[in-house]
Amino acid sequence: MTCDVVIVSYCSSAQLPTCLDAVERNVEDLKDCRVFVVDNASIDHSVKCVHDSYPWATLIENAENVGYGAAINRALEQSEAQYVLCMNPDVRLRPGAISALLDCMNRHPNAIAAAPRLMYPDGSFHPVCRRFPSIWRNFCHVSGLAARLPEDSPSRHWLSKAQHDGERDVDMVSGACVLFRRDYLDRIGRFDENIFLYEEESDVFLPTRMTDETAYYCPDAKAIHEHGETSGDSQDKKQSFHRLRSKYYIYRKHFGESVGRLTYWTDSCVFGFSTVRHRFTIRYRARRAQQALARKAYEQAVSHTR
Numbered sequence: 001m002t003c004d005v006v007i008v009s010y011c012s013s014a015q016l017p018t019c020l021d022a023v024e025r026n027v028e029d030l031k032d033c034r035v036f037v038v039d040n041a042s043i044d045h046s047v048k049c050v051h052d053s054y055p056w057a058t059l060i061e062n063a064e065n066v067g068y069g070a071a072i073n074r075a076l077e078q079s080e081a082q083y084v085l086c087m088n089p090d091v092r093l094r095p096g097a098i099s100a101l102l103d104c105m106n107r108h109p110n111a112i113a114a115a116p117r118l119m120y121p122d123g124s125f126h127p128v129c130r131r132f133p134s135i136w137r138n139f140c141h142v143s144g145l146a147a148r149l150p151e152d153s154p155s156r157h158w159l160s161k162a163q164h165d166g167e168r169d170v171d172m173v174s175g176a177c178v179l180f181r182r183d184y185l186d187r188i189g190r191f192d193e194n195i196f197l198y199e200e201e202s203d204v205f206l207p208t209r210m211t212d213e214t215a216y217y218c219p220d221a222k223a224i225h226e227h228g229e230t231s232g233d234s235q236d237k238k239q240s241f242h243r244l245r246s247k248y249y250i251y252r253k254h255f256g257e258s259v260g261r262l263t264y265w266t267d268s269c270v271f272g273f274s275t276v277r278h279r280f281t282i283r284y285r286a287r288r289a290q291q292a293l294a295r296k297a298y299e300q301a302v303s304h305t306r
Contacts, residue, residue: 002032003102003179004081008071010040012089013049015226020054022093030098034058036075040065068175069191069200076182076190084185087177090226091118100221101179104167112184112213113205115173116221117164126225129159129217130172132209133202133251135263142270169214175201177223184213192253194304197239199246206254237293244297249304264298 005023009016016037027033037050038060050059060074072086083105085098097116104114118126131137131154140146140155151160159170178201185191185204192203205215244267252260271294275287 001083001102001106002081003030003083003085003098004033004075004079005035005085005087005098006072006075006079007035007037007087007089008040008068009037009042009046009050009089010065011042011044011046013042013045015089016046016049017053018092019087019089020050020057024054024056025095026093026098032081034079034081036060036079038062038071038075040067040071067193067196069195069203070193073190073193076185079182082182083179084182085177085179086175087223088225091177092224092226093177094222094224097221097223098179101218104216104218104221105179105181108169108216110213111169111181111216112208113173113178113180113215114218114221115178115215116223117217117219118174118176118223118225121224121226125161125164126227127158127161127164128174129164129168129170130157130174130201131159132171132206133157133247135251135259135266138247138263139266139270142267164217164219167219168217170217171208171215172201172205173215173217175204176225176227178215180204195246195249197242197246199243199250202250203253206250237289240290241293241297244294245301248298248301252301260301264294267294 005027007019023035027035035057037057039047040062041064047059047061050057058078062071062074076084083102085101101114101116105111115128118128120126137155137157140149141157146156149155152163188204188207191200195203208214248260248264251263268291271287271291275284275291
Protein backbone atom coordinates (compact mmCIF):
# COMPACT_ATOMS: atom_id res chain seq x y z
CA MET A 1 0.00 0.00 0.00
CA THR A 2 1.90 3.05 -1.28
CA CYS A 3 1.11 6.69 -0.59
CA ASP A 4 2.45 9.96 -1.96
CA VAL A 5 1.93 13.46 -0.57
CA VAL A 6 1.10 16.49 -2.72
CA ILE A 7 1.38 20.03 -1.34
CA VAL A 8 0.24 22.92 -3.51
CA SER A 9 2.13 26.11 -2.78
CA TYR A 10 1.62 29.73 -3.76
CA CYS A 11 3.70 32.29 -1.87
CA SER A 12 3.81 29.88 1.07
CA SER A 13 7.39 30.34 2.28
CA ALA A 14 6.14 31.14 5.80
CA GLN A 15 4.08 27.93 6.09
CA LEU A 16 6.17 25.39 4.16
CA PRO A 17 8.87 24.69 6.81
CA THR A 18 6.43 23.61 9.53
CA CYS A 19 4.29 21.78 6.99
CA LEU A 20 7.19 19.81 5.49
CA ASP A 21 8.79 19.10 8.87
CA ALA A 22 5.51 17.50 10.00
CA VAL A 23 5.18 15.55 6.73
CA GLU A 24 8.73 14.24 7.09
CA ARG A 25 7.96 12.86 10.55
CA ASN A 26 4.83 11.19 9.18
CA VAL A 27 6.42 9.46 6.20
CA GLU A 28 9.37 7.94 8.07
CA ASP A 29 7.52 4.63 8.48
CA LEU A 30 5.99 4.60 4.99
CA LYS A 31 7.68 2.66 2.23
CA ASP A 32 8.52 4.40 -1.06
CA CYS A 33 6.58 7.55 -0.19
CA ARG A 34 7.28 10.57 -2.37
CA VAL A 35 6.50 14.12 -1.31
CA PHE A 36 5.66 16.59 -4.07
CA VAL A 37 5.61 20.36 -3.63
CA VAL A 38 3.92 21.97 -6.63
CA ASP A 39 4.67 25.68 -6.76
CA ASN A 40 2.26 27.91 -8.67
CA ALA A 41 4.74 30.60 -9.75
CA SER A 42 5.30 32.04 -6.28
CA ILE A 43 6.87 35.48 -6.07
CA ASP A 44 8.29 34.91 -2.57
CA HIS A 45 11.00 32.48 -1.43
CA SER A 46 8.87 29.32 -1.55
CA VAL A 47 10.92 27.62 -4.27
CA LYS A 48 14.24 28.49 -2.61
CA CYS A 49 12.93 27.23 0.73
CA VAL A 50 12.11 23.79 -0.69
CA HIS A 51 15.19 23.60 -2.89
CA ASP A 52 17.65 24.54 -0.14
CA SER A 53 16.14 22.99 2.97
CA TYR A 54 14.07 20.03 1.73
CA PRO A 55 15.99 18.34 -1.09
CA TRP A 56 14.14 15.07 -0.39
CA ALA A 57 10.92 16.66 -1.68
CA THR A 58 10.17 16.59 -5.41
CA LEU A 59 9.72 20.22 -6.45
CA ILE A 60 7.52 20.97 -9.47
CA GLU A 61 7.72 24.59 -10.61
CA ASN A 62 4.84 25.87 -12.72
CA ALA A 63 5.58 28.83 -14.97
CA GLU A 64 2.24 30.38 -14.01
CA ASN A 65 -0.44 30.01 -11.37
CA VAL A 66 -2.54 27.21 -12.87
CA GLY A 67 -4.83 26.82 -9.87
CA TYR A 68 -5.14 24.25 -7.10
CA GLY A 69 -6.59 21.26 -8.96
CA ALA A 70 -4.36 21.66 -12.00
CA ALA A 71 -1.31 21.78 -9.72
CA ILE A 72 -2.30 18.48 -8.11
CA ASN A 73 -2.70 16.97 -11.58
CA ARG A 74 0.92 17.88 -12.37
CA ALA A 75 2.04 15.79 -9.42
CA LEU A 76 -0.31 12.94 -10.32
CA GLU A 77 1.42 12.73 -13.69
CA GLN A 78 4.59 11.69 -11.85
CA SER A 79 3.08 9.74 -8.97
CA GLU A 80 2.44 6.00 -9.16
CA ALA A 81 1.21 5.48 -5.60
CA GLN A 82 -2.10 3.79 -4.73
CA TYR A 83 -3.04 6.68 -2.43
CA VAL A 84 -2.39 10.41 -2.67
CA LEU A 85 -2.61 12.82 0.25
CA CYS A 86 -3.47 16.30 -1.05
CA MET A 87 -2.93 19.13 1.40
CA ASN A 88 -2.53 22.86 1.80
CA PRO A 89 0.83 24.24 3.01
CA ASP A 90 -0.84 25.74 6.09
CA VAL A 91 -1.69 22.26 7.42
CA ARG A 92 0.53 20.59 10.03
CA LEU A 93 0.04 16.84 10.38
CA ARG A 94 0.19 15.40 13.87
CA PRO A 95 2.30 12.24 14.39
CA GLY A 96 0.75 9.14 12.84
CA ALA A 97 -1.86 11.05 10.84
CA ILE A 98 -1.08 9.48 7.45
CA SER A 99 -0.92 5.95 8.91
CA ALA A 100 -4.33 6.47 10.56
CA LEU A 101 -5.84 7.67 7.28
CA LEU A 102 -4.43 4.69 5.39
CA ASP A 103 -5.79 2.35 8.05
CA CYS A 104 -9.23 3.93 7.68
CA MET A 105 -9.16 3.44 3.92
CA ASN A 106 -8.03 -0.15 4.34
CA ARG A 107 -10.93 -0.91 6.70
CA HIS A 108 -13.53 0.56 4.34
CA PRO A 109 -13.32 -0.85 0.80
CA ASN A 110 -15.99 1.59 -0.41
CA ALA A 111 -13.94 4.61 0.75
CA ILE A 112 -12.60 6.83 -2.01
CA ALA A 113 -11.18 9.40 0.41
CA ALA A 114 -10.48 10.00 4.09
CA ALA A 115 -9.87 13.23 5.97
CA PRO A 116 -8.36 13.86 9.40
CA ARG A 117 -9.74 15.76 12.35
CA LEU A 118 -8.68 19.37 11.75
CA MET A 119 -8.10 21.84 14.55
CA TYR A 120 -7.32 25.53 14.60
CA PRO A 121 -3.96 26.48 16.18
CA ASP A 122 -5.64 27.11 19.54
CA GLY A 123 -7.07 23.58 19.48
CA SER A 124 -10.65 24.67 18.75
CA PHE A 125 -13.06 22.80 16.50
CA HIS A 126 -12.56 23.02 12.74
CA PRO A 127 -15.36 21.71 10.47
CA VAL A 128 -14.35 18.95 8.04
CA CYS A 129 -17.53 17.09 7.06
CA ARG A 130 -19.87 18.58 4.45
CA ARG A 131 -23.15 17.68 2.84
CA PHE A 132 -23.57 17.67 -0.91
CA PRO A 133 -24.51 21.10 -2.28
CA SER A 134 -28.11 21.84 -3.23
CA ILE A 135 -30.13 24.89 -4.27
CA TRP A 136 -31.86 24.96 -0.87
CA ARG A 137 -28.62 24.71 1.10
CA ASN A 138 -27.11 27.41 -1.07
CA PHE A 139 -30.08 29.70 -0.40
CA CYS A 140 -29.86 29.08 3.35
CA HIS A 141 -26.16 29.94 3.30
CA VAL A 142 -26.33 33.04 1.08
CA SER A 143 -29.41 34.48 2.80
CA GLY A 144 -28.03 33.93 6.29
CA LEU A 145 -30.88 31.58 7.20
CA ALA A 146 -28.45 28.72 7.92
CA ALA A 147 -26.96 30.64 10.85
CA ARG A 148 -30.41 30.71 12.49
CA LEU A 149 -31.06 26.99 12.10
CA PRO A 150 -29.97 24.28 14.58
CA GLU A 151 -26.32 23.27 14.17
CA ASP A 152 -27.28 19.76 13.05
CA SER A 153 -29.88 20.94 10.54
CA PRO A 154 -29.65 19.13 7.16
CA SER A 155 -30.12 22.54 5.54
CA ARG A 156 -26.60 23.52 6.57
CA HIS A 157 -23.57 22.81 4.38
CA TRP A 158 -21.32 21.71 7.27
CA LEU A 159 -22.01 19.05 9.86
CA SER A 160 -22.09 20.17 13.51
CA LYS A 161 -19.34 19.69 16.06
CA ALA A 162 -21.30 16.85 17.68
CA GLN A 163 -21.51 15.10 14.32
CA HIS A 164 -17.69 15.10 14.15
CA ASP A 165 -17.29 13.00 17.30
CA GLY A 166 -16.54 9.64 15.69
CA GLU A 167 -15.45 7.99 12.49
CA ARG A 168 -18.20 8.08 9.89
CA ASP A 169 -18.98 8.13 6.20
CA VAL A 170 -19.99 11.52 4.84
CA ASP A 171 -20.95 13.14 1.55
CA MET A 172 -17.83 15.27 1.33
CA VAL A 173 -14.82 16.36 3.37
CA SER A 174 -12.76 19.52 3.42
CA GLY A 175 -10.13 19.74 0.69
CA ALA A 176 -7.55 21.26 3.05
CA CYS A 177 -6.14 17.82 3.81
CA VAL A 178 -7.59 14.66 2.28
CA LEU A 179 -6.27 11.23 1.31
CA PHE A 180 -7.60 9.96 -2.04
CA ARG A 181 -7.68 6.54 -3.58
CA ARG A 182 -5.67 7.03 -6.75
CA ASP A 183 -7.76 4.78 -9.00
CA TYR A 184 -10.86 6.85 -8.17
CA LEU A 185 -9.17 10.10 -9.18
CA ASP A 186 -8.04 8.51 -12.45
CA ARG A 187 -11.54 7.20 -13.11
CA ILE A 188 -13.18 10.63 -12.83
CA GLY A 189 -10.50 12.32 -14.94
CA ARG A 190 -8.57 13.70 -11.96
CA PHE A 191 -9.15 17.34 -10.96
CA ASP A 192 -11.12 19.56 -13.32
CA GLU A 193 -8.70 22.25 -14.45
CA ASN A 194 -11.56 24.62 -15.30
CA ILE A 195 -11.88 25.13 -11.52
CA PHE A 196 -9.12 27.51 -10.53
CA LEU A 197 -9.84 27.72 -6.81
CA TYR A 198 -12.54 26.54 -4.36
CA GLU A 199 -15.20 23.82 -4.71
CA GLU A 200 -12.65 21.26 -5.91
CA GLU A 201 -13.99 18.86 -3.29
CA SER A 202 -17.56 19.30 -4.54
CA ASP A 203 -16.47 18.42 -8.06
CA VAL A 204 -14.49 15.38 -6.92
CA PHE A 205 -17.08 13.95 -4.51
CA LEU A 206 -20.34 14.64 -6.38
CA PRO A 207 -19.91 11.64 -8.74
CA THR A 208 -20.35 9.34 -5.71
CA ARG A 209 -24.01 10.40 -5.38
CA MET A 210 -24.95 7.60 -7.78
CA THR A 211 -22.67 4.90 -6.30
CA ASP A 212 -22.01 3.17 -2.98
CA GLU A 213 -18.61 4.87 -2.77
CA THR A 214 -18.15 7.48 -0.07
CA ALA A 215 -15.74 9.70 1.84
CA TYR A 216 -14.78 9.01 5.45
CA TYR A 217 -14.01 11.24 8.38
CA CYS A 218 -11.19 9.76 10.47
CA PRO A 219 -10.79 11.60 13.81
CA ASP A 220 -7.92 9.30 14.86
CA ALA A 221 -5.83 11.21 12.31
CA LYS A 222 -5.22 14.79 13.43
CA ALA A 223 -3.84 17.96 11.87
CA ILE A 224 -3.58 21.66 12.65
CA HIS A 225 -4.93 24.06 10.03
CA GLU A 226 -3.56 27.59 10.20
CA HIS A 227 -6.22 28.77 7.73
CA GLY A 228 -4.44 31.99 6.71
CA GLU A 229 -6.32 35.23 6.50
CA THR A 230 -6.75 37.22 3.30
CA SER A 231 -4.83 40.42 2.85
CA GLY A 232 -6.70 43.48 1.68
CA ASP A 233 -9.92 44.31 -0.17
CA SER A 234 -8.45 43.37 -3.55
CA GLN A 235 -7.59 39.86 -2.40
CA ASP A 236 -11.01 39.49 -0.75
CA LYS A 237 -12.69 40.44 -4.02
CA LYS A 238 -10.63 37.91 -6.00
CA GLN A 239 -11.46 35.15 -3.56
CA SER A 240 -15.16 36.03 -3.60
CA PHE A 241 -15.13 35.93 -7.40
CA HIS A 242 -13.50 32.49 -7.51
CA ARG A 243 -15.90 31.13 -4.89
CA LEU A 244 -18.90 32.27 -6.93
CA ARG A 245 -17.50 31.20 -10.29
CA SER A 246 -16.56 27.74 -9.02
CA LYS A 247 -19.95 27.31 -7.36
CA TYR A 248 -21.89 28.16 -10.52
CA TYR A 249 -19.58 25.96 -12.57
CA ILE A 250 -20.07 22.84 -10.45
CA TYR A 251 -23.85 23.34 -10.25
CA ARG A 252 -24.04 23.54 -14.06
CA LYS A 253 -21.65 20.62 -14.53
CA HIS A 254 -23.23 18.19 -12.05
CA PHE A 255 -26.88 19.28 -11.89
CA GLY A 256 -27.48 20.76 -15.34
CA GLU A 257 -27.78 24.15 -16.99
CA SER A 258 -31.20 24.99 -15.52
CA VAL A 259 -30.10 24.28 -11.94
CA GLY A 260 -26.96 26.33 -12.46
CA ARG A 261 -29.04 29.22 -13.76
CA LEU A 262 -31.49 28.93 -10.85
CA THR A 263 -28.61 28.96 -8.38
CA TYR A 264 -27.33 32.21 -9.87
CA TRP A 265 -30.83 33.73 -9.89
CA THR A 266 -31.23 32.79 -6.23
CA ASP A 267 -27.97 34.54 -5.35
CA SER A 268 -28.86 37.52 -7.50
CA CYS A 269 -32.24 37.94 -5.77
CA VAL A 270 -30.68 37.71 -2.31
CA PHE A 271 -27.93 40.18 -3.25
CA GLY A 272 -30.51 42.47 -4.89
CA PHE A 273 -32.71 42.49 -1.80
CA SER A 274 -29.68 43.30 0.33
CA THR A 275 -28.78 46.16 -2.03
CA VAL A 276 -32.25 47.70 -1.73
CA ARG A 277 -32.25 47.20 2.03
CA HIS A 278 -29.01 49.16 2.35
CA ARG A 279 -29.96 51.81 -0.21
CA PHE A 280 -29.23 54.66 2.19
CA THR A 281 -26.35 53.16 4.15
CA ILE A 282 -22.60 52.98 3.63
CA ARG A 283 -23.00 49.31 2.68
CA TYR A 284 -24.91 50.14 -0.50
CA ARG A 285 -21.88 50.35 -2.78
CA ALA A 286 -20.50 47.04 -1.49
CA ARG A 287 -23.84 45.31 -2.11
CA ARG A 288 -23.98 46.67 -5.66
CA ALA A 289 -20.43 45.43 -6.26
CA GLN A 290 -21.45 41.99 -4.95
CA GLN A 291 -24.25 41.80 -7.51
CA ALA A 292 -21.89 42.73 -10.32
CA LEU A 293 -19.31 40.19 -9.13
CA ALA A 294 -21.90 37.40 -9.14
CA ARG A 295 -22.99 38.29 -12.67
CA LYS A 296 -19.40 38.26 -13.94
CA ALA A 297 -18.70 34.96 -12.16
CA TYR A 298 -21.78 33.33 -13.68
CA GLU A 299 -20.91 34.53 -17.18
CA GLN A 300 -17.46 32.99 -16.89
CA ALA A 301 -18.86 29.76 -15.48
CA VAL A 302 -21.24 29.51 -18.43
CA SER A 303 -18.41 30.07 -20.92
CA HIS A 304 -16.44 27.14 -19.44
CA THR A 305 -19.33 24.63 -19.29
CA ARG A 306 -20.76 24.97 -22.81
